Amino acid sequence: DTGVSQDPRHKITKRGQNVTFRCDPISEHNRLYWYRQTLGQGPEFLTYFQNEAQLEKSRLLSDRFSAERPKGSFSTLEIQRTEQGDSAMYLCASSLVQSLAISYEQYFGPGTRLTVT
Amino acid sequence: GQQVMQIPQYQHVQEGEDFTTYCNSSTTLSNIQWYKQRPGGHPVFLIQLVKSGEVKKQKRLTFQFGEAKKNSSLHITATQTTDVGTYFCARGSARQLTFGSGTQLTVLP
Numbered sequence: 001d002t003g004v005s006q007d008p009r010h011k012i013t014k015r016g017q018n019v020t021f022r023c024d025p026i027s028e029h030n031r032l033y034w035y036r037q038t039l040g041q042g043p044e045f046l047t048y049f050q051n052e053a054q055l056e057k058s059r060l061l062s063d064r065f066s067a068e069r070p071k072g073s074f075s076t077l078e079i080q081r082t083e084q085g086d087s088a089m090y091l092c093a094s095s096l097v098q099s100l101a102i103s104y105e106q107y108f109g110p111g112t113r114l115t116v117t
Numbered sequence: 118g119q120q121v122m123q124i125p126q127y128q129h130v131q132e133g134e135d136f137t138t139y140c141n142s143s144t145t146l147s148n149i150q151w152y153k154q155r156p157g158g159h160p161v162f163l164i165q166l167v168k169s170g171e172v173k174k175q176k177r178l179t180f181q182f183g184e185a186k187k188n189s190s191l192h193i194t195a196t197q198t199t200d201v202g203t204y205f206c207a208r209g210s211a212r213q214l215t216f217g218s219g220t221q222l223t224v225l226p
Contacts, residue, residue, distance in 0.1 A: 033213065033214075042205045043205075051172055091160070102211060103210055108159040108160045
């Protein structure tokens, strides 16, 4: 399967713990996005990378959240000191961007469902 | 703000009936993308509309972009049980997508 993969698929953690999620994009894609989705809502943008550079972060991304894409391939999203409000599906998406001026279709991974107890 | 509003939130139809979901913005959209998310699944890209008044078809699905580029619609003719899911429109930019809240479609056999 050459689609976007995410690991783990499910994570249950206690409030105050740190968690880290991994995303492996489609191999030739140069852009990687992180979104958060809660029940009954559309995905909400968190951040994106162009190759290894993190170019934009949403206001939703508090200082407890950090994302990296060290070699321009896979990415990690870490949440420190988790809170119950962090419970959501965390989706990763990737795309092949050839022009910085227009938008492109995004390929989503299966997501990591986080439950904070 | 930059939000897109979708209506209706829920739609139940009998198999074979038609279905339409609408996406509206208070500001001009440079483009609009549509995604489908099956229950328990992830969003899957359907189409992108860029031009004013654009109409695109994919089998039983018809997508329209308004003349003023402030609204869009997705119409499904003769729904099937495989059409079940949530349909999202998303405002596209060079940097990110801003999703609507989606229309959840239930198709009754």
